[in-house]
Each structure stands twice: as structure tokens, then as C-alpha cells.
Amino acid sequence: GELIPFYGPHQSGIATPVQERLQFAAFDLSTASPARVAALLKVWTAAAVRMTAAQEVGRGATGRATAPPDDSGETLDLDASRLTVTVGFGPSFFTRLNLRAPGPLKELPAFPGERLDPARSGGDICVQACADDPQVTVHAVRNLTRLAAGTATLRWSQSGFGRAASSSRSEKTPRNLMGFKDGTNNIAIHDRDKLARHVWVGDEGPEWMYGGSYMVTRRIRMHLDLWDRTPLRQQEDTIGRTKREGAPYGGDEEFDPVRIHALPPRSHVRLAHPDSNDGRRILRRGYSYSDGNDSRGRLDAGLFFIAYQRDPETGFIPLQRQLAARDALNRYIQHVGSGVWACPGGVRRGSFWGEALF
Numbered sequence: 001g002e003l004i005p006f007y008g009p010h011q012s013g014i015a016t017p018v019q020e021r022l023q024f025a026a027f028d029l030s031t032a033s034p035a036r037v038a039a040l041l042k043v044w045t046a047a048a049v050r051m052t053a054a055q056e057v058g059r060g061a062t063g064r065a066t067a068p069p070d071d072s073g074e075t076l077d078l079d080a081s082r083l084t085v086t087v088g089f090g091p092s093f094f095t096r097l098n099l100r101a102p103g104p105l106k107e108l109p110a111f112p113g114e115r116l117d118p119a120r121s122g123g124d125i126c127v128q129a130c131a132d133d134p135q136v137t138v139h140a141v142r143n144l145t146r147l148a149a150g151t152a153t154l155r156w157s158q159s160g161f162g163r164a165a166s167s168s169r170s171e172k173t174p175r176n177l178m179g180f181k182d183g184t185n186n187i188a189i190h191d192r193d194k195l196a197r198h199v200w201v202g203d204e205g206p207e208w209m210y211g212g213s214y215m216v217t218r219r220i221r222m223h224l225d226l227w228d229r230t231p232l233r234q235q236e237d238t239i240g241r242t243k244r245e246g247a248p249y250g251g252d253e254e255f256d257p258v259r260i261h262a263l264p265p266r267s268h269v270r271l272a273h274p275d276s277n278d279g280r281r282i283l284r285r286g287y288s289y290s291d292g293n294d295s296r297g298r299l300d301a302g303l304f305f306i307a308y309q310r311d312p313e314t315g316f317i318p319l320q321r322q323l324a325a326r327d328a329l330n331r332y333i334q335h336v337g338s339g340v341w342a343c344p345g346g347v348r349r350g351s352f353w354g355e356a357l358f
């Protein structure tokens with residue numbers, strides 16, 4: 001199986017090819033001791049290095065008969081399925097540990113129309129595990145959770161599928177649960193200039209964030225019953241692209257340039273496009289989710305939106321302000337969970353996640 005290198009100038013799982021599956025987890029610290037948290041991050045790093053290389057955690061899934069095995073074992077016969085494990089720290093991480101938070105990491109402002117569930121929002125540390133096999137992503141989060149015992153507990157978690165974002169034009173653009181291609185005009189992962197400008201933290205620091213990025217996560221529920229009763233033309237007017245081809249209004253093919261004035265004034269793509277946002281861009285890396293149904297028989301499904309940017313103040317926040325105020329898509333969606341995370345730069349061999357912080 002294909003391996004995605006764990007070590008490097010950036011954490012993997014950001015500008016690496018998008019895998020099929022997501023297991024996301026937010027943890028709360030049960031200690032205020034930076035030393036204990038550093039010890040956990042060291043143990044987590046060692047486990048992630050092994051899991052991303054298709055190796056068993058610790059001394060493995062079997063061993064002494066009188067002790068529980070270090071690794072839970074469900075991936076014993078599987079390859080790594082391009083597993084990546086990406087870590088981020090929420091604003092409350094720094095408060096709890098009495099460490100200085102990086103300037104751009106602030107709680108997000110409230111946006112009109114959202115109905116955030118605290119039980120699906122926030123947290124001190126997050127882990128984004130992505131791979132092509134859900135057994136592999138669940139195994140990764142499960143074993144990190146085990147290793148955290150006594151230091152951090154799981155606050156909420158989220159699984160996802162169908163990578164509702166593409167990472168380069170060489171792959172077919174996936175579709176979200178509304179049936180539209182999603183990720184057409186995303187930043188491509190080999191576009192180093194755009195990544196350097198819009199995604200990676202640079203000299204502005206702090207030093208431990210160099211080569212890192214700020215992640216925003218939003219659980220966005222879709223009212224699919226209403227969407228599915230909406231005429232095709234109205235669906236397309238809402239997005240500003242055609243459904244089958246994914247072509248922008250005014251164009252014929254998916255990758256034809258978006259000319260915003262050819263799109264309906266309140267369409268999602270027109271309002272989200274860089275030409276309507278002073279050139280601002282974000283790297284989207286979200287997944288679809290489907291978590292059962294509510295008591296009225298409607299699917300609890302939608303988009304687990306993930307975006308990476310150099311600074312939320314110039315990325316997600318102004319974009320979402322504009323979308324929340326005017327987007328025709330708002331009739332069909334509601335933001336119900338939220339998180340903002342500082343993802344440190346890549347890990348060097350012999351170091352561990354966030355080492356420079358402690």
C-alpha cells in the first residue's frame with residue numbers, strides 16, 4: 001500500500017492528496033500541566049509515525065498473555081491506506097496550559113443563522129485522521145484515545161466519507177451530498193505559490209507555527225429533504241454551476257473560468273469566489289457525513305467542512321461573514337458544530353508535535 005510520509009516541513013494531511021475517509025476527534029485535556037501534555041504529544045507522535053507506516057503501535061497487537069496489547073489489532077492485516085494524522089490546538093489549549101496562543105488563534109465570532117451544539121464544538125486538541133479505509137482511520141483515533149488516558153479525553157468525534165474536496169485536477173472531482181462537484185476551484189496541492197500565500201504560516205510566526213496552518217472545522221447539516229424537492233434549475237442557480245458538468249454559468253466545462261458577473265448574485269460560488277473576496281482563498285478539505293436520522297425521519301447528513309488558511313481573520317471569517325449574510329445556499333444548510341485550531345509546522349525526525357511550544 002501507498003504510504004504518505006509523516007515527517008516533513010509541513011504536517012501531512014493538509015496539502016497531501018485527499019483520501020476517501022475521515023475520522024476527526026476533539027479532545028479535552030484533563031491536566032493543566034504542560035509537561036504532561038508534552039509527554040502525551042511525544043507518545044502520540046511515536047504512535048502516528050508507526051501507524052502511518054503500517055506498523056503496530058508500541059510493542060504490537062499481541063505479546064504477553066497477561067497484559068492488554070499495545071495495539072488494538074484491527075489493522076493487523078491491512079496496509080496504511082495513505083493514512084495521515086494531523087494535529088491542531090484550540091484556543092482553550094493555551095488558556096488551560098497557561099501558554100501564549102498565536103495571535104491569529106481566537107475563538108470564531110458568531111455568524112447569523114448558525115446553531116452550534118457545544119457537544120459538537122471546540123476542544124483543546126484535535127486529530128484529523130484520513131485514509132482510504134475507515135478501519136484504518138478509526139483504528140488511528142481509537143489508539144490515540146487509549147494512549148491519552150489520564151491526560152486527555154475524547155470530547156466529540158466525526159467520521160466522514162466521499163472527500164467533498166479535490167486536491168488536484170488530475171483526479172475526478174468528487175460530489176457532495178447535494179450532488180454537485182465539490183472542489184473544482186480549490187487550491188491545488190501542487191500549487192506552491194498559492195499554498196505559500198494563502199495556507200502556510202510564514203515569517204509572521206510564532207516560530208513553532210512556521211510551515212503550519214490554521215484549520216477551521218464546521219459541521220454543516222444539509223436539509224436534504226428540502227433540497228431534493230427543489231427544481232434542478234433552482235439547485236443550479238443556488239450554486240452558480242451546472243449539476244452534471246459542474247460548469248460555471250457562462251461557461252461550458254467544469255474548469256472554465258468563473259466570471260462572477262455571469263452567476264446569480266446570491267449564488268454560492270459567486271459569493272465565495274476570490275473576485276468577490278479581495279483575492280482571498282482557503283484550502284478546503286472537507287468530507288460528507290451521514291449520522292442516522294432525526295425523530296422526524298430526516299437524515300442527519302451534510303458536510304463536515306474543513307478549511308486550512310494562513311490566518312482565519314483573512315480566510316474563513318470574512319468569507320463566512322459574506323456567505324452567512326447572503327448565500328442562497330443558506331435555505332438548505334445550517335452550521336451546527338465548530339472548531340478553530342492552530343496546526344503546527346511539520347515534525348522533524350527526533351522531534352514531536354508542538355515540541356517548540358514547551
Ligand code: HEM
Binds near residue numbers: 181220
Ligand atoms: C465552492 C458547495 C460551504 C467556500 C463550492 C462549490 C460547491 C460548494 C458545489 C463549487 C465547486 C468548487 O469550486 O469547489 C458547498 C456546500 C457547502 C459549502 C454544499 C455547505 C454545506 C462552504 C463554506 C465556505 C465555502 C462554509 C467558506 C466559508 C467555498 C469556496 C469555493 C466554494 C471558497 C470556491 C469558489 C470559487 O473560487 O469559484 N462550494 N460549499 N463553501 N465554496 Fe462551498
